[in-house]
Amino acid sequence: MTELLDGAKVAKIINDKTAQRVTKLDKPVTLAVIYDPDNEGSQLYVGMKSRKAAKLGIQTRDIPVGADETTDSVIALVESLNADDDVTGILVQSPLAKGIKERQVFSAVAPQKDADGLGATVQGMLFGDALEPYTVAATPQGVMSLLNYYHIPIKGKVALVVGRSQLFGRPMSALLNNADATVTVAHRYTEPAVLKRLLKFADIVAVGVGIPNFIKGEDLKQGATVIDVGMNVVDGKATGDVDFDSAQGIADFITPVPGGVGPMTIATLLENTVTLAELNQ
Numbered sequence: 001m002t003e004l005l006d007g008a009k010v011a012k013i014i015n016d017k018t019a020q021r022v023t024k025l026d027k028p029v030t031l032a033v034i035y036d037p038d039n040e041g042s043q044l045y046v047g048m049k050s051r052k053a054a055k056l057g058i059q060t061r062d063i064p065v066g067a068d069e070t071t072d073s074v075i076a077l078v079e080s081l082n083a084d085d086d087v088t089g090i091l092v093q094s095p096l097a098k099g100i101k102e103r104q105v106f107s108a109v110a111p112q113k114d115a116d117g118l119g120a121t122v123q124g125m126l127f128g129d130a131l132e133p134y135t136v137a138a139t140p141q142g143v144m145s146l147l148n149y150y151h152i153p154i155k156g157k158v159a160l161v162v163g164r165s166q167l168f169g170r171p172m173s174a175l176l177n178n179a180d181a182t183v184t185v186a187h188r189y190t191e192p193a194v195l196k197r198l199l200k201f202a203d204i205v206a207v208g209v210g211i212p213n214f215i216k217g218e219d220l221k222q223g224a225t226v227i228d229v230g231m232n233v234v235d236g237k238a239t240g241d242v243d244f245d246s247a248q249g250i251a252d253f254i255t256p257v258p259g260g261v262g263p264m265t266i267a268t269l270l271e272n273t274v275t276l277a278e279l280n281q
Ligand SMILES: NC(=O)C1=CN([C@@H]2O[C@H](COP(=O)(O)OP(=O)(O)OC[C@H]3O[C@@H](n4cnc5c(N)ncnc54)[C@H](OP(=O)(O)O)[C@@H]3O)[C@@H](O)[C@H]2O)C=CC1
Pocket: 139, 162, 163, 164, 165, 166, 167, 168, 169, 186, 187, 188, 189, 190, 208, 209, 210, 211, 229, 230, 231, 232, 261, 262, 263, 265, 266
């Protein structure tokens, strides 16, 4: 039997707590969101984030940054938000317009305002398993919350992360390593035959590559836990990177798309934002 990891359900629990925490603060909580207005995905996801934030009592300040901007001008914008006492957290929605060096912009966000956990300082703290509080990238942190909610064992397990982006794969592998899994990271240059062997060996598989139905059930280990981060549109439908139907009966646990990792990402971003408000009040 394959059980669903219900991200929509767990996100609601986190969101209810976040809304409660917001009411206990004496200052408004504001998330500034920098995004490319010409990118359809960004329009969609930024809209979803802003609507959910409003429901939880978090204000958002959506700031469009188009192709006429430069890396330097966007960094200057981030620096003005770093210095703005009315801004609690900053999110730089990926991808920015071509030509703007995204990772430089991520790293311009002050660590105490890094709601999405993508800057070099907080990613370094994650890599070093730092003892001080720091924010972690919303998507992989949301995956950890989901695994923990369902009491999926991580310590001593074999984990395979497919993809190594700043947003997902790199921080996901660090989190699983910090949680005492044995972690392998696969990417574009991983030979397909090698990937197959790694998949057969992995107790936990977390996939974020952006290729619909890239991972087939037959390649998984019997009893695996499968985390599907992929968010592709096929025939107008949200479709993951894992072939959901063929994983039935093979995986013990799997996240659905939609209703899995996506809602957890948004809930974690807003949870991070209120945490920053509490730490910096
Ligand atoms: N549900 C959610 O909350 C979120 C969903 N997403 C979704 O997750 C997916 C990935 O997003 P993101 O990480 O930002 O994407 P990127 O394009 O930044 O990264 C994709 C990664 O996949 C790797 N890759 C590409 N082709 C292959 C292959 N054939 N075999 C193995 N690895 C491969 C790339 O390797 P290399 O580094 O070598 O190029 C890269 O590391 C997308 O569908 C995106 O929409 C993303 C963030 C949040």
